[in-house]
Amino acid sequence: MKLITYIFSFLLILLLSSCTDTLIGDEGQAEEDNFLNYQTKTALELPFENEWYVVWGGRSVVQNQHFNNRNERYAMDILQIVNRTSFTGDGTQNEDYYCFGKRLNAPGDGKIIAMENNIEDNIPGALNRRQAPGNYIIIDHLNGEFSFMAHFKKNSIIVSIGDTIQKGQEVGKVGNSGNSTEPHLHYHLQTTSDSSNGVGLPIQFLNYYEDNVFVEIGEPVRGQLVRKN
Numbered sequence: 001m002k003l004i005t006y007i008f009s010f011l012l013i014l015l016l017s018s019c020t021d022t023l024i025g026d027e028g029q030a031e032e033d034n035f036l037n038y039q040t041k042t043a044l045e046l047p048f049e050n051e052w053y054v055v056w057g058g059r060s061v062v063q064n065q066h067f068n069n070r071n072e073r074y075a076m077d078i079l080q081i082v083n084r085t086s087f088t089g090d091g092t093q094n095e096d097y098y099c100f101g102k103r104l105n106a107p108g109d110g111k112i113i114a115m116e117n118n119i120e121d122n123i124p125g126a127l128n129r130r131q132a133p134g135n136y137i138i139i140d141h142l143n144g145e146f147s148f149m150a151h152f153k154k155n156s157i158i159v160s161i162g163d164t165i166q167k168g169q170e171v172g173k174v175g176n177s178g179n180s181t182e183p184h185l186h187y188h189l190q191t192t193s194d195s196s197n198g199v200g201l202p203i204q205f206l207n208y209y210e211d212n213v214f215v216e217i218g219e220p221v222r223g224q225l226v227r228k229n
């Protein structure tokens with residue numbers, strides 16, 4: 001990784017260091033992970049349009065702040081950057097951030113089984129720890145895998161509990177609700193619909209680009225620019 005990218009990543013680490021950690025129990029718990037060789041069953045595609053930057057993602061605590069949280073071990077925090085920054089202007093309003101209000105899609109086929117859509121977006125830099133996921137959806141992929149997407153913009157989610165959804169279908173817009181210091185998407189896959197009683201699963205996406213290199217199957221990691229096509 002280029003030095004400048006590394007420095008930039010470090011700055012973002014400070015910004016997003018909280019994310020959804022209080023959503024999850026067992027924080028910091030060290031235990032054997034039986035899923036290291038797990039292959040994602042759901043045919044997943046990146047859940048956004050255009051190019052995004054992976055702030056947290058990968059299989060170590062250095063790459064991924066979520067890694068010690070059992071339920072969201074392989075989670076990713078993703079946003080958009082231009083000229084190595086995530087916002088324009090002074091960054092004091094959500095609208096200053098490049099990803100705020102951008103379309104988010106279902107990463108795979110499934111059914112909406114839980115959601116929240118009515119939580120206020122934070123002022124950048126503030127946190128809402130009481131409602132850590134903020135506005136969110138949970139997708140049951142009907143194969144033992146459940147997708148969690150968090151921090152949506154208030155009232156932007158356009159699917160409902162019980163809806164059957166298709167991969168690539170728009171589900172809502174990026175926001176800054178919940179335990180989030182700036183607009184971004186938190187995404188993880190786990191074994192149960194209960195965020196406090198499941199195990200995070202490796203997330204392999206199909207057919208996308210990492211730093212302009214096409215990959216048929218891969219796990220985005222911190223510092224990469226990723227896009228669907």
Ligand SMILES: [Zn+2]
Nearest residue numbers: 019020077186
């Ligand atoms: Zn996160």
